[in-house]
Amino acid sequence: xxxxxxxxxxxxxxTFKDVVGQQxxxxxxxxxxxxxxLAQALLFTGPRGVGKTTCARILAKMINSDGTETGEEDxxxxxxxxxxxxxxxxxxxxxxxxxxxxxxxxxKYKVYIIDEVHMLSQxxxxxxxxxxEEPPKHCIFILATTEKHKIIPTILSRCQxxxxxxxxxxxxxxxxxxxxxxxxxxxxxxxLHIIAQKADGAMRDALSIFDRVVSFSGKNLTRQAVxxxxxxxxxxxxxxxxxxxxxxxxxxxxxxFNNTLSKGFDGHHYIAGLASHxxxxxxxxxxxxxxxxxxxxxxxxxxxxQSKKTSQAFLMQGIHLANDCDLKYKTxxxxxxxxxxxxMQLASITFDGEKKNSKHYxxxxxxxxxxxxxxxxxxxxxxxxxKEATTSEITSKDENLLESTPAIIETLQVKEPPKIVLxxxxxxxxxxxxxxxxxxxxxQIKQMDVVIDEDNLPKEDFTEEAxxxxxxxxxxxxxxxxxxxxASILSIDIPKVIGTTIYLEFPNATNKVxxxxxxxxxxxxxxxxxxxFSIDLSITVNEEKEKQYAYSTLEKFEKLKAKNPNIDILRxxxxxxx
Numbered sequence: 001x002x003x004x005x006x007x008x009x010x011x012x013x014x015t016f017k018d019v020v021g022q023q024x025x026x027x028x029x030x031x032x033x034x035x036x037x038l039a040q041a042l043l044f045t046g047p048r049g050v051g052k053t054t055c056a057r058i059l060a061k062m063i064n065s066d067g068t069e070t071g072e073e074d075x076x077x078x079x080x081x082x083x084x085x086x087x088x089x090x091x092x093x094x095x096x097x098x099x100x101x102x103x104x105x106x107x108k109y110k111v112y113i114i115d116e117v118h119m120l121s122q123x124x125x126x127x128x129x130x131x132x133e134e135p136p137k138h139c140i141f142i143l144a145t146t147e148k149h150k151i152i153p154t155i156l157s158r159c160q161x162x163x164x165x166x167x168x169x170x171x172x173x174x175x176x177x178x179x180x181x182x183x184x185x186x187x188x189x190x191x192l193h194i195i196a197q198k199a200d201g202a203m204r205d206a207l208s209i210f211d212r213v214v215s216f217s218g219k220n221l222t223r224q225a226v227x228x229x230x231x232x233x234x235x236x237x238x239x240x241x242x243x244x245x246x247x248x249x250x251x252x253x254x255x256x257f258n259n260t261l262s263k264g265f266d267g268h269h270y271i272a273g274l275a276s277h278x279x280x281x282x283x284x285x286x287x288x289x290x291x292x293x294x295x296x297x298x299x300x301x302x303x304x305x306q307s308k309k310t311s312q313a314f315l316m317q318g319i320h321l322a323n324d325c326d327l328k329y330k331t332x333x334x335x336x337x338x339x340x341x342x343x344m345q346l347a348s349i350t351f352d353g354e355k356k357n358s359k360h361y362x363x364x365x366x367x368x369x370x371x372x373x374x375x376x377x378x379x380x381x382x383x384x385x386x387k388e389a390t391t392s393e394i395t396s397k398d399e400n401l402l403e404s405t406p407a408i409i410e411t412l413q414v415k416e417p418p419k420i421v422l423x424x425x426x427x428x429x430x431x432x433x434x435x436x437x438x439x440x441x442x443x444q445i446k447q448m449d450v451v452i453d454e455d456n457l458p459k460e461d462f463t464e465e466a467x468x469x470x471x472x473x474x475x476x477x478x479x480x481x482x483x484x485x486x487a488s489i490l491s492i493d494i495p496k497v498i499g500t501t502i503y504l505e506f507p508n509a510t511n512k513v514x515x516x517x518x519x520x521x522x523x524x525x526x527x528x529x530x531x532x533f534s535i536d537l538s539i540t541v542n543e544e545k546e547k548q549y550a551y552s553t554l555e556k557f558e559k560l561k562a563k564n565p566n567i568d569i570l571r572x573x574x575x576x577x578x
Contacts, residue, residue: 021167046164049202064107118150166201187221238277275322
């Protein structure tokens, strides 16, 4: 049995021209070699399978060739490959730096290719810094990695960096077509396109998938065999789904989705692919954007045909619904129901059943002629035109006419109908609102102003003793009515009279505000009792007065001791507590 070599090794590029999808980097390296402008430390970075190590080997061979060597010469003695994943210690880097000092025996340069360089330890990186910055003239370092962000900045600053890009689907498909031709494999264009898409920009993965599918289907590579082997959803699934959506066939659409799930695909993959399918249909509607379709020629024709069946509004709404379902899929508790509801909504976009049922079908005249039925002419009554008239004009008409047509009288439009004026209800104010208190106070002030303006009101003289007696009587009435707070405030100071003005002094502004709120009832009581309606009230605040009042137990005791010193003797004699 002959030993099998995988395509990724068998068809590894030997020159820069064979490298797929990296023309910018290969041209830069070729020009650097020709112009003797090549840096001594290079860093190749990019995703897997895009040609980093391959380009490093090709570069190592080219810089040592002078045209006199044989075709099989590979300068193996001058090329040293170090796998940093397994040789990542400081000792490995020290051995490397010791070898760097020895010049090459054959060729001009010794090339050190360090693969997966991001796996080196921090100490190994630091040991490598000096050698990388000032290597010998005969030495070139080529570092390769898939994770540039893991390399320390001091290493990056000493290297000339080349960023390898993902290989496009078109370039991968063209190279696969070349490989299939070399192996005498007949492959459909769509089959190779699916393999290139599945590889996700990695040529090595594309060749591995190609070998697997060829082993499955033999020398004839079909689209159906590729989709079956790779377990990917075929384009036909989405074309069929779109046709069912456009025809509003919800039961068949749900059955097709169930069939897709039974093949091992999940609903998230299906609905995401359907959104991408709608996007491709939208791209196909404009000739300028057809090149954005990354599909084969046969599939592209199918997209063009189906895009003519759909409207732009339908596709936009379909993409919105499918994308919304895609976003909600992971957080949904019933994921299958979520996708099925989305499919039913998609199938209902173009459904206009209510409009179809509401159409009026008119029987054409030709139908009656074919049956021998003569048409009957029907006089359509004209609408009654009623002239506007005033009530005076109506009464001036003939009474007989009015009596004979009572219905017309009801339909006459009378000019200037009587206006109905509604009584404005007075706005009631809540007794607890600030506006009600303010309105009540203003009303009381107006009433007092009216009373004071009258000249014939009595203004009898009164004594201060009579005022104090009435004052105490009013305080007792407040106590009986449960207004203890106001009663205690009015008891703080004894009123003093100068003329017809009563003067009061309180220890704080709170007492003043409380008395001013209730002053109208107080003044009304005093004026009526003393028969003098010129009595007024003047309130002042004296904060020093507040200190005269005792609130705590100790303060009360000190007050009593100041009046009678014997109380302190009594406390000490019997050892009493305060």
